[in-house]
Amino acid sequence: MNRPWNNLRVRVFPDHWSLLFGQIAFYSFVVIVLSGVVLTAYYEPSVDHVVYDGPYTPLRGVPVSRALDSTLAISFEVRGGLLMRQLHHWSTLIMVAAIILHLLRLFFTAGFRRPRRLSWLVVFGLLIVTMGAALTGTSLPDDMASGMSLAVLDGVLKATPFVGSALSELLFGGQFPGDVIAWFYPLHVVVLPAVLVVLFVAAAVLALKHKPAQFAGPGRTEDNVVGRPAIVSAVKSAGLFCFVAGVSLVMAATATINPVWLYGPADPANASAGVGPAWYLAFLDGALRLAPGWEFVVWGRTVTVAVLLPVAACTLFLALVAVYPFLEERLTGDRKDHHLLVRPRHNPTRTGIGVAGITFYGVLWAAAGADTMAVLFHLSVNALLHAFQILLIVGPPAAFVITRRICLGLQNQDAEIAEHGLEIGTVIRQPDGGYIEKHRPIDAERRRQLAGASRPASGT
Ligand code: HEM
Known part of the structure; x- marks a missing residue:
């Protein structure tokens, strides 16, 4: 029977730094699980109140939840506890x-085409579930920052027409804030990590099922794989694990992250500017800030666009990312299997779409920091938000057009080099007074590398 892991010993794996991101994600997950197990031994998932009487004097006598009390104990009293918390967070x-x-990388090199469309969905699923795990995790210490994220989440849920209150009660197990920690805790330490394990296994099985994709290069074709034997790749991968664990440990030991003692206990009434969600969720916050505050009354109920519109826009954006391989296949009609990766410049339209998407995400992301920017640069926060609103509309199409032009320019430059060779900076004056520039011919391999671009710029 032809199982994905058959013939593993004689298989060959391509070697390119950009193919390592998936492994880095998996090894960070291993570090997260190991540090998470240590944290579980000391953390108390309870919102019952106690009066803090630990060694951190500014909070002495302040009523805090057991969750925050235990997080403070992990930070100041458990030996190596702060290191474990920071390791968990940095990883x-x-x-x-x-x-x-x-x-x-998958997007810009077209690594998502057949037969790897499913792998794209698995990696997208990994991103969404990891964000969910991170959101539930940052809520566990029950400090001011986590309380504010939950308050925003509660507001978004409640703004959903007709079913908002029910959704909020479902998530928070009653009226907000409810006993959200008791409900998030098993989700965080068991359910979501288990889903992540399933997704990582699926990614590995899919990767082994097909021949690995590789960049074009010496002797590389659609039908072969040039690279290192599995055993060498495995040893290198073990080295990568040590590197990832080492870098995370150095970061955890030297750089403070999520200093909950400075934020104090969760209290929505004391929400402060400058406290925002983690960077990867900031685009949602930015979308909320940029939405116009329009409201309508439908069947006697007020429906606010200020929340619905950004939620719908972000959901649509993420849905488009998820189904992009299927959309592209449908639009281009390309149903062939591909095992050679593409340089981004060779497909200006796809690269343009990718940069437009990054611009859209980037503007939302930057808008989440509008209040901090306004204070820092002495600007009006309203003027900044208007500027971001305009950028959100004109930025992505402009990015698309500019990127496409750059790709076509690079293609022409490649074609020029393939035809005439490399400029060496020597200009010669000829007897008739004219000037010619000398070129160094390039070898056949380099010419082949550039070949994809030396076709007339088609704009595909
Ligand atoms: C990919 C999966 C996971 C992610 C992304 C994640 C992320 C996080 C984050 C960002 C925090 C807040 C840390 C802080 O206080 O600064 C946290 C807290 C916590 N996590 Fe995880 N975690 C994951 C899996 C796990 C697992 C598998 C366990 C246990 C076996 C675990 C146990 C805990 C505990 C006990 C806390 C609360 C303690 C504290 O905040 O100091 N986590 N997690």
Whole structure:
């Protein structure tokens, strides 16, 4: 029977730094699970109140939940506790960043085409579930920052017409804030990590099922794989694990993250500017800030667009990202299997769409920091938000057009080099007074590499 892991010993895996993001995401997940197990031994998932009497004097005598009390104890009293908390948090950021970079790599090199369309969906699923795990995790310490994220989430849910209150009660197990921690805790430590394990296994099985995709290069074709034997790749991968764990440990030991003692206990009445969601969720916050405050009355109920519109826009954006491989296949009619990756410049339209998407996400992301920017640069926050609103509309199409032009320019430049060779900076004056520039011919391999671009710029 032809199982994905058959013949593993004789298989060959391509070697390129950009193919490592998936592994970095997995190894960060391993670090997260290991540090999470240590944290579970000391953390108390309870919103019952106690009066803080630990070693951090500014909070002495302040009523806090058991959750925050235990998080403070982990930070100041448990030996190595703060290191574990920071390791858990920094690895989360590395994991999210690695998955996003992996998705971007798949997108811009067309690594999502047949037969890898399903792998794209799995990686997208990994991103969404990891964000869910991170959101539930940051809510656990029950500090001011986590309380504010939950208050925003509650507001968004309640703004859903007709079913808003029911949705909020369902999530928070009653009136907000309810006993959200008791409900988030099992979700965070068991359910979501289990889903992530399933997704990682699915990604590995899919990766082994097909021949690995590779960049074009010496002797590489659609039918072969040039790279290192599985055993060498496995040893390198083990080295990568040590590197990821080492870097996360150094970050955890030297850079403070989520200092809950400075924020104090969760209290929506004391919400402060400058406290926002983690960077990867900031685009949702930015979307809320940029939405116009329009309201309508439907059947005697007020429906606000200020929340519905950004939620709908972000959901549509994420849905488009998820189904992009299927959309592209439908629009281009390309149903062939592909095992050679593409340089972004060779498909200006796709690259343009990708940069337009990044611009859309980037503007929303930047808008989440509008209040901080306004204070820092002495600007009006309203003027800044208007500027971001305009940028959100004109930015993505402009990014699309500019990127497409750049790709076509690069293609022409490649074609020029393939035809005439590299400029060496020597200009010769000829007897008739004319000037010619000398070129160094390039080897056949380099010419082949550029070949994709040396076709007339088609704009596909
Ligand atoms: C990919 C999966 C996971 C992600 C993204 C994640 C993320 C987070 C984050 C960002 C925090 C807040 C940390 C802080 O206080 O600054 C947190 C807290 C926590 N996590 Fe996880 N976590 C994951 C899996 C796990 C697992 C598998 C366990 C246990 C086996 C666990 C146990 C905990 C505990 C006990 C806390 C509360 C303690 C604290 O905040 O200091 N986590 N998690």
